[in-house]
Amino acid sequence: MSNPVSKTDSAFLKRFAQLIGFLAVTAFVLILVARYIHHKFPSEPNPDAQKVVAERLAPVGGVYAGDTGRAAMQAAADAAAKAAASQVAYGGTTDGKTIFGSLCHSCHETGIAGAPKVGDKAAWAPRIAEGMETLDKHALEGFTGKTGVMPAKGGNPALSAEQITATVKWMVEQSK
Numbered sequence: 001m002s003n004p005v006s007k008t009d010s011a012f013l014k015r016f017a018q019l020i021g022f023l024a025v026t027a028f029v030l031i032l033v034a035r036y037i038h039h040k041f042p043s044e045p046n047p048d049a050q051k052v053v054a055e056r057l058a059p060v061g062g063v064y065a066g067d068t069g070r071a072a073m074q075a076a077a078d079a080a081a082k083a084a085a086s087q088v089a090y091g092g093t094t095d096g097k098t099i100f101g102s103l104c105h106s107c108h109e110t111g112i113a114g115a116p117k118v119g120d121k122a123a124w125a126p127r128i129a130e131g132m133e134t135l136d137k138h139a140l141e142g143f144t145g146k147t148g149v150m151p152a153k154g155g156n157p158a159l160s161a162e163q164i165t166a167t168v169k170w171m172v173e174q175s176k
Helices: 007-040 049-057 066-086 096-108 121-129 132-141 161-175
Strands: none
Touching: 096 161, 121 161, 132 161
């Protein structure tokens, strides 16, 4: 009976086994080098690790019941409003053009929700006729009317009254 594996196949299998053995030894050596480097030069611990864990474990919501719950909810709402008011939008700038370009342009350049487009004299004329005080009030407090909707402070509660007034003034000057 003759050998079922030819000489060329035998040579191939021998070389292939040597290659696989070399790759296995190389992988093992690389694993040992990586372990050595990891233990010799450990990574620095995150200084905010405890804070991250505390945030991850913090409750998502709260349960409020009765008068105590209403008081707690009101206190939380007041704290949130105070925190929002303390954040000054756009670095505190009172440049109406800058604030318009950062916030107001999305509605007042496209006419979304009935917003008058800046520069559209026909749309702005009746609004300007109401006076700057009314325009400022609608921009600060929000407005829902027949012609459209204006969210309070343009939807950014961090804007100050001075910033709103400056932006309204700039928009009116562009639309006269």
